Amino acid sequence: MKRGIPMTASNDRPGILLDRDGTLIDVVREEESGVLSVAFHPRQLRLLPGVVSGLRRFAEAGYALSIVTNQPGPAKGQFSREAVERTNAALVEMLAAEGVSIECVEVCLHHPSGGPGGDASLVGPCECRKPKPGLLERVIERGRLRRESTWMIGDSPVDVLAARAAGVHAALVFPRSRCELCPLLGGPPVAPALVDEHFDALARAVVARSGAADAR
Numbered sequence: 001m002k003r004g005i006p007m008t009a010s011n012d013r014p015g016i017l018l019d020r021d022g023t024l025i026d027v028v029r030e031e032e033s034g035v036l037s038v039a040f041h042p043r044q045l046r047l048l049p050g051v052v053s054g055l056r057r058f059a060e061a062g063y064a065l066s067i068v069t070n071q072p073g074p075a076k077g078q079f080s081r082e083a084v085e086r087t088n089a090a091l092v093e094m095l096a097a098e099g100v101s102i103e104c105v106e107v108c109l110h111h112p113s114g115g116p117g118g119d120a121s122l123v124g125p126c127e128c129r130k131p132k133p134g135l136l137e138r139v140i141e142r143g144r145l146r147r148e149s150t151w152m153i154g155d156s157p158v159d160v161l162a163a164r165a166a167g168v169h170a171a172l173v174f175p176r177s178r179c180e181l182c183p184l185l186g187g188p189p190v191a192p193a194l195v196d197e198h199f200d201a202l203a204r205a206v207v208a209r210s211g212a213a214d215a216r
């Protein structure tokens with residue numbers, strides 16, 4: 001889903017590139033089976049604590065907000081591409097209702113090996129699946145973002161690696177209580193600039209860090 005992005009002459013806008021699952025919204029647990037998945041229907045959307053206040057904080061500090069998300073479900077035959085688009089659109093609307101404007105959502109629908117019943121056109125290598133920087137590059141280019149003042153906010157090492165590859169800063173939401181899906185159990189193997197358990201506390205730290213950098 002794409003929104004109008006004001007064009008300026010040079011890349012001079014600070015941006016926040018947001019991972020979706022585990023960063024903005026919670027994973028979904030099936031009551032019966034206990035199986036965990038990512039949200040693929042609007043009614044499964046649950047914003048994580050501190051997300052709205054943190055996003056408002058970023059917007060007030062002048063950052064352009066975008067989402068960059070790997071969604072290999074359609075390639076793996078788990079749900080449709082339309083389900084991904086509908087869910088993302090609902091998330092953007094949900095945030096808009098809270099006064100938070102998301103400029104654009106860039107999605108990688110690919111998966112290297114796919115799965116049973118998956119959309120074959122989405123299976124194979126690509127340049128956009130994080131930890132590759134393709135999604136981030138698209139947002140940076142279209143939004144005319146300045147890399148030195150842009151942050152990737154995620155919850156996984158792939159977010160940090162993608163940020164590094166795109167030449168932007170990385171910060172991770174890392175709730176110590178989380179375990180089931182946690183790729184960072186025992187600490188992140190690739191260190192982001194900032195880590196916090198809580199999205200809003202992390203946002204405050206990012207804004208503080210950037211303000212200090214601008215003042216130098």
Ligand SMILES: [Mg+2]
Pocket residue numbers: 019020021022023154155156
């Ligand atoms: Mg994530």
Ligand SMILES: [Zn+2]
Pocket residue numbers: 108109110126127128129
């Ligand atoms: Zn891709």
